[in-house]
Amino acid sequence: MIRYLVARTLLSVLLLLLVAVLTFVMIHLVPGDQAALWLGPRPTPEQLSEARQKLGLNKPIYEQFYIYLDKVVHGDLGISLRTKRAVADELRERFPATLELVSGSLLFAVSVGLLIGYLSAHKRGGLIDAISRVLSISGVSMPIFWLALVTQLLFSSELSLLPLQGRLGDEVLRHYPLARITGIYTIDSILQWNWTAFGDVISHLAGPVFCLTLSSTSLISRMFRSSMIEALEDRYVTALQAIGIGRRTVGSKFALRMAIIPTITIVGLTYGYLLGGSFVIESIFDWPGLGKFAVDSLLAKDIPSVLGVTLLYASSYIGINLVIDIVYGLVDPRIVRGQKRRIYYG
């Protein structure tokens, strides 16, 4: 297992390096004057020349990349040309917001998706299965931006149940301030026993999570339903039932474990989908995460910010897939040993 983990980690580092090189080269191919971005709307030629010198833009690209990489290794991601703040600070402030949104959505999608999938498989052809099928198809079919706008109109403007946008209300900010511990407000409010803030955070989180997660929940539930049905129809299930083990026990203890493996793969992919979807959701709900920051930085050709965001996204995607690989190994040790999965019942 350790050798497996070391190999995976080394591969991840190589992958990150490749991502950094590709992003650096691609963004430098796009025209645009970084010095002008640093200086603002109407720089003078003297200001431009001084800024180019200061930012090291007169150096060859390979030298700029080497300097950048050297700084990254030492934990310095540079200064954002657009916001004039350290990119590391920007990421530190914004990443917890995206992490909270994406992790909350993932948690919701996995728990609700598995629950619906399990119930649909057990009550195959029944009412629950039919309802879940309709909901799943609807969930996958609805464009995320449309769903977000309708959610705002319905739950915020018409029913006044949820806030329209943002992450925290100004009343809470002023009267029940939340000290920043992790930057994930749900956790911070619990740690500070600040239940007013907690309620406000949850109500702000509900709309974006619902919109971001609907499609993934549908996908996971349908995937898990199929895997579960396949597992329940396998011959070992018949054998277990023949020796007197109840159908429910077989389902929850044996078939569930077999059905969960393909679903884990989907969870990994879902994480990537949620990260991508967060760009849209963050823009519509004004969620102060990395998505909007990334789009603005890319449009402005703010190279240090774009590289910082890309590296962070790539690291988190690689990280979650590493975790999934480990979970694979724990659920089915044959995968780590490189054995074929269906060896016992081929």
Added chain:
Amino acid sequence: MKVGLKLASVCLVIVSCISLECRREEPRESALSKVEYVINWDMTAWDPSTSYDNTSVALSNIYEPLLWYKGGSSKAEIVPALAESYNVSKDGLTWRFQLRKGVKFHDGSLFRSSDVKASVERTVAMNQGASWIWKPLNTIRIIGDHEIEFRLKYPAPLDLIVSSGFGAWITCQKHAASRNSDWFMKGKECGTGPYVLKKWEPGQQIILEYFPDYWRGWTGEKFKIAIIRTVGEVSTQIQMIRTGQADIVRQVPFEILKNMEKDPALRVVKYPSFESVVALLNCRKKPTDDRNVRRALAYAVDYEGIISKLLMGYGSKPSGPVAKTLWGSLEQPIPFLHAPRVADSLFSAAKHRKNELSLRLSFAAGDELLTNIALTLQSSLRKIGVDLDLEVYPWSIQWDRAKHLETAPNIFLFYWWPTYPTPYEPLLGMFHSEQEPVYNLSYYSNKKFDSLIDEAHSITGTNRSKAAESFKQAQLQLLNDLPAIFIADLERVYVTQRRVGGFDPNPAYANVVFFYELNL
């Protein structure tokens, strides 16, 4: 599974309860004592010396300059701010300001002339943002605790410069000593303005709280709390103003504004801005190097159509490069009408055969008005057999390509607004000869024009009416040479709740809402 179902139900009930509980909670102060302004950009540039973007919306309420330029509905004039009065020498080189006494900074320290000296010298030394406005500055001499003298290298309108919305804010000496932005960029400030920066949530909102020791005092029904909220989506902004969650919004599309004008709960406040839409015509690139082609283009633009249909009446035909609301502008609208036949004959008179004409126009992506203007022009030209290729880029790329003659388009469509209220800035920026183009993207060069505006600028501080005449002559020269088409002067529009009174936007400080001036 039953346990799972129960758990899910309990979770749903808890979330609903918390949500409802939050809504039931009574705010600690009346909602009437706060005002909320919704914008669609993030504010990050907190350094008063280098900030050169829309963070000015907040900075204008936190800091003050020596003088304000008063525009809006009243007659344009310069009014005292931190300086009570000023005088200028006959040669326009020495400016002496008498400063206000008893003014406090937000940290409690008293305002003195040393703060002015330190603030301006810091802006000059940092050489970023709008620091170029201080280019004429030679030395600053402290005469007394509340008197200061500026010596200039050449005559310049220092009264207008010190009233700039960028690069002219006065901060306390203690923080002006540092030549880096670190302290300010943490969302800290040391201004003398009516509001203190209470809380900054990047990408979400800033909360400004009234400064009890503000020198103008707090009498009458003024807002003690001002919230500036960042909301990216226009649809969300509209919902917020309609449901009363916002008090002031600015980004409402023109077609929706017409409906909002009928809403009794809302007030649509429009004002003529200093901003205009300009299409720079490349004078060194074929075929727009031919004056006949440039004139043909000027006659191909459907000015009235753009103003009535695209701007829905929230704009007017310009008189030249200087917006009509700014001093020194021409009185009459530009002498061009939408005349396709004239355009057609001028294209024919040009040295090029019409079917060989290939024109390129670039504009910034994501701007609906510029997109529609570009499409309108393309359609007008197509009717007379001229092809116009549209190139859409993010602003930084559009600008960068235009700065290099080989990649520059024939027509560069964009907005212009002055950093401080002088005709010199648009004329200098867009049309003064440059060796390497920065904003003179028409590549126009005319020594007579250059000397006219340079001379006018040098007497602006001492003889403004004579300066205005020279600026007008310079503009007539431009209308003859046509290095640009002046498409429209823009009106800017805000939508406010009716309960918000006293709102009079000042075109010299674009997008700024001066919360202190508002009342219930």
